[in-house]
Amino acid sequence: MRIEVKGLTHIYSEGMPFETVALEDVSFTLQPGSFAGLIGHTGSGKSTLIQHLNGLLRPVEGAVIADGVDIAEKSDAARALRRRIGLVFQYPEYQLFEETVLRDVCFGPKNLGFSQEECEARALHALSLVGLDGETFRDRSPFGLSGGEKRRVAIAGVLAMEPDVLILDEPTAGLDPAGHRAVLDMVQEIKRERDLTILLVTHNMDDVARLADRVLVMEKGRLVMEGTPGEIFSKEQELHRLGLSLPQATRLMKRLEEKGCPVQTDVLTFEEAEEQIVKVFG
Amino acid sequence: MAIKDITLGQYFPGESAVHRLDPRTKILGTFVFIISLFIVNRFAGFAIAAVFLGAVIAASRVPLKFMLKGLRPILFLIVFSTLLNLFVTTGTPIFQIGPLSVTEEGVYRASFMVIRLILLIFGSSLLTLVTKPITLTDGIERLLSPMNIVKLPSHELAMMMTIALRFIPTLLDETDKIMKAQTARGADFESGNLFRRAKGLIPLLVPLFVSAFRIAADLAMAMEARCYRGGKGRTRMNGMAFTGLDALAFLILAVYFGSIVYVRMLAG
Amino acid sequence: MSEAIIEIEQVVFSYVREEGGENIPALDGVDLEILEGSFVAVIGPNGSGKSTLAKCFNALLLPEKGRVRVRGMDTGDDERVWDIRKTVGMVFQNPDNQLVSSIVEDDVAFGPENLGVEPAEIRERVDAALRSVDMYEHRKKGPHLLSGGQKQRIAIAGVLAMESECIVLDEPTAMLDPSGRREVMEIIRRLHARGKTIVLITHFMEEAAQADRIVVMEKGRIAFDGTPGELFTHSGDLQDLDMPFAVQLAARLRKRGIDVPKDAISEMDLVEFLCASK
Numbered sequence: 001m002r003i004e005v006k007g008l009t010h011i012y013s014e015g016m017p018f019e020t021v022a023l024e025d026v027s028f029t030l031q032p033g034s035f036a037g038l039i040g041h042t043g044s045g046k047s048t049l050i051q052h053l054n055g056l057l058r059p060v061e062g063a064v065i066a067d068g069v070d071i072a073e074k075s076d077a078a079r080a081l082r083r084r085i086g087l088v089f090q091y092p093e094y095q096l097f098e099e100t101v102l103r104d105v106c107f108g109p110k111n112l113g114f115s116q117e118e119c120e121a122r123a124l125h126a127l128s129l130v131g132l133d134g135e136t137f138r139d140r141s142p143f144g145l146s147g148g149e150k151r152r153v154a155i156a157g158v159l160a161m162e163p164d165v166l167i168l169d170e171p172t173a174g175l176d177p178a179g180h181r182a183v184l185d186m187v188q189e190i191k192r193e194r195d196l197t198i199l200l201v202t203h204n205m206d207d208v209a210r211l212a213d214r215v216l217v218m219e220k221g222r223l224v225m226e227g228t229p230g231e232i233f234s235k236e237q238e239l240h241r242l243g244l245s246l247p248q249a250t251r252l253m254k255r256l257e258e259k260g261c262p263v264q265t266d267v268l269t270f271e272e273a274e275e276q277i278v279k280v281f282g
Numbered sequence: 283m284a285i286k287d288i289t290l291g292q293y294f295p296g297e298s299a300v301h302r303l304d305p306r307t308k309i310l311g312t313f314v315f316i317i318s319l320f321i322v323n324r325f326a327g328f329a330i331a332a333v334f335l336g337a338v339i340a341a342s343r344v345p346l347k348f349m350l351k352g353l354r355p356i357l358f359l360i361v362f363s364t365l366l367n368l369f370v371t372t373g374t375p376i377f378q379i380g381p382l383s384v385t386e387e388g389v390y391r392a393s394f395m396v397i398r399l400i401l402l403i404f405g406s407s408l409l410t411l412v413t414k415p416i417t418l419t420d421g422i423e424r425l426l427s428p429m430n431i432v433k434l435p436s437h438e439l440a441m442m443m444t445i446a447l448r449f450i451p452t453l454l455d456e457t458d459k460i461m462k463a464q465t466a467r468g469a470d471f472e473s474g475n476l477f478r479r480a481k482g483l484i485p486l487l488v489p490l491f492v493s494a495f496r497i498a499a500d501l502a503m504a505m506e507a508r509c510y511r512g513g514k515g516r517t518r519m520n521g522m523a524f525t526g527l528d529a530l531a532f533l534i535l536a537v538y539f540g541s542i543v544y545v546r547m548l549a550g
Numbered sequence: 551m552s553e554a555i556i557e558i559e560q561v562v563f564s565y566v567r568e569e570g571g572e573n574i575p576a577l578d579g580v581d582l583e584i585l586e587g588s589f590v591a592v593i594g595p596n597g598s599g600k601s602t603l604a605k606c607f608n609a610l611l612l613p614e615k616g617r618v619r620v621r622g623m624d625t626g627d628d629e630r631v632w633d634i635r636k637t638v639g640m641v642f643q644n645p646d647n648q649l650v651s652s653i654v655e656d657d658v659a660f661g662p663e664n665l666g667v668e669p670a671e672i673r674e675r676v677d678a679a680l681r682s683v684d685m686y687e688h689r690k691k692g693p694h695l696l697s698g699g700q701k702q703r704i705a706i707a708g709v710l711a712m713e714s715e716c717i718v719l720d721e722p723t724a725m726l727d728p729s730g731r732r733e734v735m736e737i738i739r740r741l742h743a744r745g746k747t748i749v750l751i752t753h754f755m756e757e758a759a760q761a762d763r764i765v766v767m768e769k770g771r772i773a774f775d776g777t778p779g780e781l782f783t784h785s786g787d788l789q790d791l792d793m794p795f796a797v798q799l800a801a802r803l804r805k806r807g808i809d810v811p812k813d814a815i816s817e818m819d820l821v822e823f824l825c826a827s828k
Binding site for chain 1: 456459460462463464465466467468469470484485488489492493
Binding site for chain 2: 608635636639640644646647648649651652653655656659660662663664665666667668669672673676692693694705708709712
C-alpha cells in the first residue's frame, strides 16, 4: 500500500487558550514495501503523526491518502483501507485483556467481522510470526507471561488483522539488548514474509541506519529532514541542533576525520566501519 | 496535555482573601453555611444567606460564569423537584392543568426548595473553586486528626485522597492510550445499545484495572523504600497556621450564623 | 581501607511461581560487598536476578537463605528495617509510579516526613536536594507535567532528602528517551563525585561502563566482578552481554591485523590509538 501524506496539520484544543499546533504542513510518501524510520526529539509530533496514518486522528488540514483514497472519508472504501494499516503502540502489552492468548489475538480479526475459524487461523498464524508456538500459548493467560512474551502477543494481535502497513512506535522500549535485537529481527522477518510497508518510530540511530531505506526527521511538528540514512546521517551539525545523535559507526568515523585521519565518513554500520578502518589503517 | 489541569476539581487560581484563608477555615465555613441553609424557615433567611454568599463570591473574584457551571449537572434535579413540588402539594389551587393542580402552597414549597438547592450548590462549589485539591486534602486531614482518638485513621484517609489526586492525570492518560490501542484493533466504543456498549468497555476496563493495580504495587514498594509506615511519628513540611484573616473570617461567620438563627426564632 | 556498606552472604531467593509451581531461584548463592563511596554497576539480561538483588539491599525482599547486612544491620531484623532503608535509598524503573504527591516539593519531602524530621529542616533538605538535581525551579509543579528524565531526577531528590549514604537505582533509565538517560547518568556521576555510594542496576553496557566496578549476573549468580576494563578484555564466555561498540570493534580489528591495545575500551581510546598510528 502506498501512503501519501499531504500538508497534514493537526491542532490540539483548537480555539481554546492552550491550543497547540502538534503537526504543521507535513508531507511525505511511503512507498509500498519500504522501511522508513521516523526520528525526532520527544514532543516533535511523532506520536500525533502516526495516529493520523491509521485514521485514529482526523487532520485539521491536509490529508492522508492510502492507495488514492483519503482515509478520513466516511466511505466504505476509506474504512477498508484504514483497517489495513496496523499500528503497534509503545508498551503494547498494556492493552492485553482477554482470558487467553488466543482470544486476545482474535480480538482484532473479530472486530473486522471474520468467523471464529478464520479468526483462530489468523491468530495462530500471527503467533507463529512472532515466534510463539500456537499450541503452547493459545490457552495461557496473557497475564501469566513474561514481559517479552506479552509484547509479542500484543504485536501478534495487530498482525492477526493482516495489515499491509505496519507502524511501530518504539517497539523495543524497555527491553534489554537481547530482547531489542529479537524484536527487530522479528520485524524484518515479518516484513519479508508479508511484504509489508514498515514505519518504525525510534530513538535508536543504529537501528535506523541498519534497517531503514528512508528516514523522516521531525521537529516541533514539522518534517525538517527527509532522505536515505546516508543522506541524513551525513548532516551531523543539523542533527545535533535537533538534539539527535549519529549511529555509533558514523560517529566514530567523524571523530577520526576530525583528528585529521583520511577516512570516509559515509559509514553507517559496524561492518562498514570495520572495512573503512582496515582499508585506511591496515 | 493541558486538559488535565482544568478538570481536576475545577480550581480557579487566584490570590484573593478567600483563596488565602486556611483550608480548615474554608471547610468549616462551608459546613456552617450548609447547616444554616437548613435552619432557615422563611425567605428572609435566604435573603441573608444570599447576601452573605454573594459577598464571599465577590471577595473571591471568581467569575460568575464559573459558579453557574456548577449548576449544570443538577439542572435536571432542580427542574424535577420544582415540578414535583408544584403539582404534588395539596392546598389552595391557583390554576388547573387537566387533572393536575398548582397550589399556592406548591409554589411556595417549590421556590423554597429551589432557592435552597441553588445556594447549596453555589456554596459548596465555591469551596473547590478557591482551594487546591491537595490543600483541601491537607485541611481535611488536620480537621479529622482529633478523631484519631476514636480510631478514625485520618492520616490514612488523607493519604488515600492525596494518592488518588496524584494519579488522576496518569489514569486519564492510561485510559486514552488503551482506548486508542483498542480502537486501532477495530474496537468500537461509540455505537450500539447500552448493553453492547457496556460489553465493549471490557477491553478498556480490564487493562485499566491491571494498570491501576500495577501502579499501586509499584507505589507501595516505593513508599516503603522511603520509610512510610502510616501516620505514626510523621511530620509535615508545610505547616498550617491560622492568621488574622482566618480570625476575621470566623467572626464574620459567627455574625452570619447568629443572624440566621435570630431570624428563625422571630415569631410569625 | 573502605568499609562495606552492604554485605551479601550466600543469598538465595526464589519467587513462588503460580503457573506450574516450580521454584526457580532468582538468586542462587550470591556473595557481594559494596564498599562505601564506590560506584558499582550490576548488569545482566532480564531474568538474571539483578532486580531481585537490588530489592534485597533495602529489605524489600528478604533472603530465603544467607544474609544481607547494611552497615552491620541484618535486613531480617524487623527493628532495624527503617534504619536500613534510611541508609540505602532506592530509585525505581517507572518514573511515574514512585511519585506520591501532586506537587514536586511535597513528593521530595515525603521521605523526611516519614522519618519524623523537623519541618524547618525538611524544607532545607528538600530545597538542597532539588538543587542537587537541577530541579529547584520546578518545585511547585505537578509531576504529570514533567518529562521522564525530570521525574527520575525528582525521585533521586526524594532519596537525597533522606540523606541516604547509598543510592540503589533499579534500571532508572529503562523507560527514558536518550536525553532523559543522559540527564540521569549525569546526576549519578555528580552524586558519586560528592561521595555517595551508588549501585546502578542496568542492562545498558554504556551506562555500566561508567562505573568503577561491574558485577555481571547470570541466572541468579555472579558471573563476573571486576573493573570495566577487566570485563572488556575478558574472553567472551559471558552469554548475552553486549560489549560496547568500541570494544567489539577493537576485537574485530585485532583479528584483522590492527593491533589495537587491549586497554582501549572507549570510542575516544580507539580514535586516539588509530590516529596516533597514522
